[in-house]
Amino acid sequence: MRRLSNNIDVKRRNRNQIFRYVNKHQRISKPEISHALHLSIPTVLHMINELLAMGLVKKDGELQSTGGRKAVAISPVHDKKSSIGIDITRNHIGLVHTDLSGQVLKYTRLSKPYKNDSAYYKALGAMAMDFKKENIKEEDAFLGYGISVPGIVEPEMERIKHSHALGITNVAFHVFTQYISGDTIFINDANAAAIAEIYNDDQPYDALYLSLSNSVGGAIIKNSDARSNEDNQIHDRLYLGDNWRGGEVGHTTLVPGGEKCYCGKNGCFDVYCSAEKLANLTEGKLGIFFEELEKGNKNFQKMWEEYLEYLAIQVNNLRMIFDCKIIIGGYVGSFIDPSIEKLREKAAKRNTFEKDASYIVPCRYRYETSALGAALQHIEKYISSV
Ligand SMILES: [Zn+2]
Incomplete structure (x- = not known):
């Protein structure tokens, strides 16, 4: 009985692995899948037939051959x-x-x-x-x-x-x-x-995502080990902590006795690096703040410099704790691109171990x-x- 269930498990795992692979590619051949996943050709043939029957993949013409029989192209059915x-x-x-x-x-x-x-x-x-x-x-x-x-x-x-x-x-x-x-x-x-x-990245990596929106939050992704288990659910990739508050970096103390935070404490990271802090200077319109900044508004330049200084302290602290990529996201993240080098320089100055701060990356999406x-x-x- 045990052996039977193991056998079913292996088949299911193979099918899942093959499906995930095809789902990320267009027009690939069965030998290519076999090669990439180190699975035998008969296993791949069998599983592709199952996936064809399920309507999850489709035959998509023939591939150019380098000699011999032309291979059938397989593509995913995303919709x-x-x-x-x-x-x-x-x-x-x-x-x-x-x-x-x-x-x-x-x-x-x-x-x-x-x-x-x-x-x-x-x-x-x-x-x-x-x-x-x-x-x-x-x-x-x-x-x-x-x-x-x-x-x-x-x-x-x-x-x-x-x-x-x-x-x-x-x-x-x-x-x-x-x-x-x-x-x-x-x-x-x-x-x-x-x-x-990081969902669509081919190379799974661990990361800390900083959400710099009207309030400041964060999320810790442990993508590299979760990916090795095909049965993982999405929340298995997040470090959530004992009370579902893992990654709430907004309320770490950045300045002892500093400005009052909405949470009731003083000097929280949120006070210094929320999007509101900047948007409040332009009647709630963050886009206008960055437009003015680009046009050379001296006051805004000073504010932004200060903002980046605080952000660099936090980013460096997080790098020390997690030793992974740090994605600058949220509303401010969508405007960070032109200043990313400046932020990297500021963070690198504080770093005991490394001069290269390319671990700091801008987010790829804006509001969606x-x-x-x-x-x-x-x-x-x-x-x-x-
Ligand atoms: Zn707070």
């Missing part, structure tokens, strides 16, 4: 399954459609200030349903909604424990989803963003990150089940 991510922020709702490719297929962001009342939840439900109707043609293909929120998410208790940005404490998931039909999974916004940032990461939870769950 076999898809999902929607919803990012709830204080003033907006962002929606993303993705499929098995893990790419953003459609993104929209609507102004909708959050209110903990039924009119808001009704509007949220209507937006979710409309977006689904527009983007997902076959009900069968739809896996569900992933919902990201700026706060502490407790999946075991099925509630948002606390969200400063939304001004709520202990609100159950079902309150948010009362007008949404379909499977839903909740996730913290910084955790979701971190997942999205958290919604994408939320949607990817369903995609990863499905891929793990293949």
Whole structure:
């Protein structure tokens, strides 16, 4: 009996590995798959036939041959399954459609200030349903909604424990989803963003994602060991801690006795490096701050210099603790590109061990990150089940 189940496990693992590989490539041959994954040709043939029958891969013409018989090209069927991510922020709702490719297929962001009342939840439900109707043609293909929120998410208790940005404490998931039909999974916004940032990388790596939005958060991704286990769920890649607060770097103390933080303490990192700190200088419009900065506004240049100095201290501290890549994300992250070298220099000056600060990288997405990461939870769950 034991042996039989081992055998089934091995087959399932092989099939999953082959599917993951094909899912990331276009037009590849069975010998190429066999070579890349160190699996025998008969195993690959057998599993590809199973995946063809499941509709997850397709024959895609023939490949140029270097002699001998032409090989059949195999491609993934990305739209076999898809999902929607919803990012709830204080003033907006962002929606993303993705499929098995893990790419953003459609993104929209609507102004909708959050209110903990039924009119808001009704509007949220209507937006979710409309977006689904527009983007997902076959009900069968739809896996569900992933919902990201700026706060502490407790999946075991099925509630948002606390969200400063939304001004709520202990609100159950079902309150948010009362007008949404379909499977839903909740996730913290910084955790979701971190997942999205590195999901499509071929080389798995560990990272710390810094979310520099109106509040400051972070997420710790342990991607390299999670990838070696095909059965992992997306949250297995996150270090969540004992109380689901792992990565809450916003409330580490940066300046003892410093400025007052909204959390009630003094000198938190959040006070010095939130997006609001800069946006408040331009009536809440962060984009305008960076436009003015580029035009040479002396006052803003001074503010930005100071901001980068504080950020460099935190980045260097995190590098010392985690020794991994640090992704500068959130609203400020989407404007960091022109200043990344300056930030690297400042961080390198503080570093005891290394002069090279190329471990600091700008994020690749702007506003759609958290919604994408939320949607990817369903995609990863499905891929793990293949
Ligand atoms: Zn604080």
